[in-house]
Amino acid sequence: MIETFFQSFFLRYNFYMAVIIMLIGLYAMIAKSNLIKKIIGLNIFQTAIFLFYISSSEVTGGTAPILMSDPGTVYVNPLPHVLILTAIVVAVSTTAVGLALIIRIYETYGTIEEDELLVQEEKT
Amino acid sequence: MKQDVVIRTVCRLIVPFIQIFALYVIIHGASGAGGGFQGGVIFASSFILIGIAFGLSDARQRISEKANTLLSCTGLYLYAGIGVLCIVFGGNFLGYSFIPLPLDSAATRGLMAEIVEIGIGITVMAVMTSIFYDIAVKEDM
């Protein structure tokens, strides 16, 4: 029982690691009150998902998906890579929009701590 | 901002190399690692470097907000133009091989893909630079 667990762990520890990092990011988005920390958490969360995708594309003994002259070459699956390229673009745009909003929040309220913001919202 | 002579000289030396590398990445995209998006980002980073080292006003002299707007539109029109050209010649949107060039199908596809990559590169460069301007500079109220 415990042996099979270890076997499966070392076969797929990428996925376990991806899940751990995902949870770290999600925790930061939920529990941290600083808005910049929330965006950092979002970045960590998204990269962990990308790690999950890239891990899924691995092929034992495969090489990078760039065309070689040798016809017998085994390539890793390139489709997840293409998907992740697109997702990285989305991630960086989300970060930019979030940061622009944070700057405007700071200009309006003078703070970027969520609890202080909520107190100020109550007052007005 | 304190102007350090080492930073200024190094920047002046390194910016052309960054830009050449960015162009290489854009052109090389179809046959290896790289592509329009990455190349555009690297190109934009050269302007961001200028902005950090010499101050934003200097960066704005080299590439202004209006130039950014114009360039981002140009890139997108290039991309969409190729797509619509494919429709005109009877293929589907972005069906490159339908464009009648005196080349074989694969070569046409490669050439058109590269033009599209250049369009994407221009757009990404302009958009990234203008995002940096918008976030880094307090807008004059």
Place this chain on the structure above:
Amino acid sequence: MIWEFNFALFLFLILCAIAAITVRNLLSAVVILSVYSLIMAVLWAEMNAVDVSFTEAAVGAGITTVLFIAALSRTTRRSKD
């Protein structure tokens, strides 16, 4: 792929992720996030995803960090948690 090397990278990755969300100084947090992205890029290069690794190095470690620092320069560097 050498799995010991990968495992070490993963440990660093988790360490960086935890550090980035616990450090009080936001500038340090952003720099640690950039290190995190760089390690991620190395890891992806190890997994033969050269394209993605290249992009992550340019975007995650480069542009995102610059944007974060630009935003910090207009807000504040201190954080309560």
Place this chain on the structure above:
Amino acid sequence: MIPDHLTILVVIIPMLGAYTTLLAGWVKRRFCFPIAMVTICIQFCISLMLLYQVMKTGPLHYNLGNWLPPWGIEYVIDPLNGFVLVVLLFLSLLCCMYSRRCIVDEIEEKKIVGFYTVFLLLIAGVCGIAVTGDLFNLYVFLEISSLAAYALVASGREKKAIFASFNYLIMGSVSACFILIGIGYLYIATGTLNMADLARLLPPLYGSTIIQCAFIFFIVGLSIKTALFPLHLWLPDAYSYAPSAVSALIATVMSKVGVYALIRILFTVFTPAFIIMEIPVMELFCWIAAIAIIVGSVLAITQTDLKRMLAYSSVSQMGYIILAIGIANSAAMTGGILYILSDAVMKGCLFMVAGAFIYSTGFRTIEDLKGISRTMPLTAVAFFIATASMIGLPPTVGFMSKWFIALGALESGQWFFVVIILAGSLLTAIYSWRVIEYMYFRDPDMAHQAAVAGANDPPASMLIPILVLASACILCGIFVTIPLEVIEPSVTRLLGGT
């Protein structure tokens, strides 16, 4: 030549229009509105032609870049797509027309160029979601439209809108990440992203944990996007503090497209065989929807701000659609898809009326609106009609859709949900009757007498969309057979699994 390519043009045209708006705004700010308007008009015509073609010849398939489906991206239009596309673009057209005068007060003048650019990008994203037949493409378009929505919510002068938009961004990004994980699971399990291909490959794998995980991630992610009851917390702030034209747009277009994506994933990717037989998720949906209907209405009763009340009522209206999806027989699904139309029409009308009150008098709270019907008669009548439709009074479209949902509940023997529907209507009547009573039967307070007496019906560019939507509430109810002609084949397609 062109008729074959309408599917892709409906996505490409607004993107080109967005950048043309940006360029034109650089020359002269006045050019922005006409360009946006013309773009959406063209799109609306295209969507009508697409619907006609679909009804005549059956589903349209379009392969991007001539790559065949399992490898390339495929755009598919079937009756459901075509119907949703027409509804979305009709509402976008009216919102765009409405926005011209409305945003003058609410948005700084130099931001108008950006406003119309982002507006068109949102519509491009929404149309993309509606036409795509590829899961990852759906994620990308969802993010395009969501990013545009965050920017639009924060675009106004209202201070609180920025923080509301930030919360929306955090919640929206989490939901997008969940959807991305779900897509990853499905891709790992089957090796394809095409929806039709997935529906073909999934049945042998129904028992596996991976598929169930993917399903749960999809459900949670899309529930956040559509603001299903326990996950609705971002919605009231975002809807009530956004500029009025934006509230009307995202309350109709964004939330409806979320529901469309939910229906598409539940019934086309995971066929009814999975969602009804394999895991008892539909019952869960019914109960959550019932709670959403009741709690949303009760929360709406406690509000004093008109737009905020409408926002909570959106939560409860969303419950009806989810209830219809949960009952999942043909009558209820007909009602649910008809509800997409009716909720879009009446919610759009109500948010526009609320915006018109703010435009003419500056009042946001319900109590300030006492006696407003004497000086703004047409707006008040439109409000009355839309409310009647929301309660479900007979000649309106709201009645027809609720009737079908109740019929479906009776057919499947779940009489309890009929009671819920009736109770929801009663609660709706309570909170909306309060507004109508203030508008028609009370005299204005002393402090507000001058403002109420000086108010007028808003200018024509705002009044026409309001009246069009109000009359649509009645006309779609009387001539309900016309939308039903499109809805019935799409319901058979969804439930029949072909």
